[in-house]
Amino acid sequence: MLRCAIFGKTDAAIAETISFLWSLRAEDGGQRKHVNSLLIDFVVDFDVTVLTAKQLARILDSNPTRDYYLAGGAWSTQQAVVMATRPYSIDLKLGGEPFAFEDDGLAFVDALRKRQTPFGSLWITLNRNERGFSRANMERLLKLEVLESIKVTSRYEGRFLEPLSAKAKALEYITEGRFYRPEDFESIEIPAKDLNLTWYLDETGNYNGLLISFLNRVADLGHLERLNLSTSRSQWALDNEFPNISEFPAITKALVDAIAGNQKLTHLNLQDTYFLWYYPPHLDFQEIFRVIENHGSLRSFRISEYPRADPNYSWLKQLLSRNRYITVFDSCGIRCSDGSSVDQMYALNYFFCGSAELMKVSSSLRPTLVATALMESASECFSMQHFCCPTTLTSCVNVCKNISWHGHNGCHDNQYSVILNS
Structure with a gap:
C-alpha cells in the first residue's frame, strides 16, 4: 500500500495536484483488483468541494475499474451527481464519521434513479447522526434496481430492516441485533440471491430467537445461491451473556430447513457464528451433514472447525461418499480432513466430477x-x-x-x- 500526503498554499492548489495525481492511469496487466484501489481521506480543514465536478469526473474516468473509497469530506450535490452518473459500472465505497453529502444524499439518489445501466457495487457506512445519508434517502436508494451489489454498515439507532429488501443481486448487511425481534423476519422480502449478514449481538437478549426466525424465513424464500452468516460479540458479552442451550436443537432444525429449502444454494459460510465457534457440541452435525448429502447444488460449506465429537471423521466420510461435489472447509479455508482417507475421498470425488464434466x-x-x-x-x-x-x-x-x-x-x-x- 502506498500512502501519500499533499500540501499546498490553498485548497484549490491542493485540488489541482490531487486531480493530476489521481488521474494517472494504473498499469494494466491483469493486476489483482484490490491492488488497484484508492482511499480518499482529508484533514478536517480541507474543503473537498473545491475539487470541481470536472476534476472528479476525470479522476474516476481515468481508471474506471478502480475501487474508490471516499472516507472523508463533505461532498457537494454536483460531486454526488458525478459519482452516480458515470457511464460504466463503478465500485464505490462511501462512509465513515467524517464523510457526508451536504444534502444527506438527496442528489446522489436522484441521479441514480435516472440511470439506464447498472451502477455496479456500492458500499455505504451509515453514521448515527444520519449526516452521510438520511434514513429517508437511504430507503429511496434501496428501492432502486440499478445496483448489482450493495454493502450497508448501519450505525443508525433503532431497527432498520430496509437493506434486507434491497433490489440487488448481492447484499451484505452489517447491523446491531439489539434493535430487532424475531417477528421482524417472519414476512420480510429478501430479493438478493447472494446474501451476507453480520449481527453485532452485544446487549441482544433473544439472539437464538433472531437466528431461528431469520433461518426460517430463508427456508421459506428458497432462492438463495450464496449465504454467509456471521455474528460478533465483545469480550464482555462473551463473559457475561450466554445463549439458551436448550434452544440449540431448534437452531439445528432451522439450519437444516434453510439448506433443504434452498436447492440452488452453492456456498454456505457459517464459520463466524457464535453457535459454531463457542457451542459446537450442542449442534447436531449429523443432521446438518445428512441434509447436505442430498443437496444437488451445494459445493462448499465453511465451519469454524471440524466437530470434536467425531474424531474419526465418520460423519464427513459418509457425506463425501454420498455427495461427491461438496467440500467442507474450516475457518482458515483449509479442507476438513483426517489427513489420509478423507483426502483420498476428496481426490476420488474430484476425479469423478471432472470425468462427468x-x-x-x-x-x-x-x-x-x-x-x-x-x-x-x-x-x-x-x-x-x-x-x-x-x-x-x-x-x-x-x-x-x-x-x-x-x-x-x-x-x-x-x-x-x-x-x-x-
Whole structure:
C-alpha cells in the first residue's frame, strides 16, 4: 500500500495536484483488483468541494475499474451527481464519521434513479447522526434496481430492516441485533440471491430467537445461491451473556430447513457464528451433514472447525461418499480432513466430477482430455481400492464409455483397459 500526503498554499492548489495525481492511469496487466484501489481521506480543514465536478469526473474516468473509497469530506450535490452518473459500472465505497453529502444524499439518489445501466457495487457506512445519508434517502436508494451489489454498515439507532429488501443481486448487511425481534423476519422480502449478514449481538437478549426466525424465513424464500452468516460479540458479552442451550436443537432444525429449502444454494459460510465457534457440541452435525448429502447444488460449506465429537471423521466420510461435489472447509479455508482417507475421498470425488464434466466437452476433444485426466489425476491422487469401489467404477466407466464411442469408434475396448488398469 502506498500512502501519500499533499500540501499546498490553498485548497484549490491542493485540488489541482490531487486531480493530476489521481488521474494517472494504473498499469494494466491483469493486476489483482484490490491492488488497484484508492482511499480518499482529508484533514478536517480541507474543503473537498473545491475539487470541481470536472476534476472528479476525470479522476474516476481515468481508471474506471478502480475501487474508490471516499472516507472523508463533505461532498457537494454536483460531486454526488458525478459519482452516480458515470457511464460504466463503478465500485464505490462511501462512509465513515467524517464523510457526508451536504444534502444527506438527496442528489446522489436522484441521479441514480435516472440511470439506464447498472451502477455496479456500492458500499455505504451509515453514521448515527444520519449526516452521510438520511434514513429517508437511504430507503429511496434501496428501492432502486440499478445496483448489482450493495454493502450497508448501519450505525443508525433503532431497527432498520430496509437493506434486507434491497433490489440487488448481492447484499451484505452489517447491523446491531439489539434493535430487532424475531417477528421482524417472519414476512420480510429478501430479493438478493447472494446474501451476507453480520449481527453485532452485544446487549441482544433473544439472539437464538433472531437466528431461528431469520433461518426460517430463508427456508421459506428458497432462492438463495450464496449465504454467509456471521455474528460478533465483545469480550464482555462473551463473559457475561450466554445463549439458551436448550434452544440449540431448534437452531439445528432451522439450519437444516434453510439448506433443504434452498436447492440452488452453492456456498454456505457459517464459520463466524457464535453457535459454531463457542457451542459446537450442542449442534447436531449429523443432521446438518445428512441434509447436505442430498443437496444437488451445494459445493462448499465453511465451519469454524471440524466437530470434536467425531474424531474419526465418520460423519464427513459418509457425506463425501454420498455427495461427491461438496467440500467442507474450516475457518482458515483449509479442507476438513483426517489427513489420509478423507483426502483420498476428496481426490476420488474430484476425479469423478471432472470425468462427468468431460461429457459437456466437444466429442473431438474428449479422448485427449480423458487421457490427461488419467495421467495427471487418477495415477497420483488415489489408491486402487478407492477407485474400484463398485458405485464409482460403474459411474466412471459409463462416462468414459460415452467418451470412447463419441471419440474413437472401434477402439473403445482398449480405452476400457486403460481405465481399469490405471
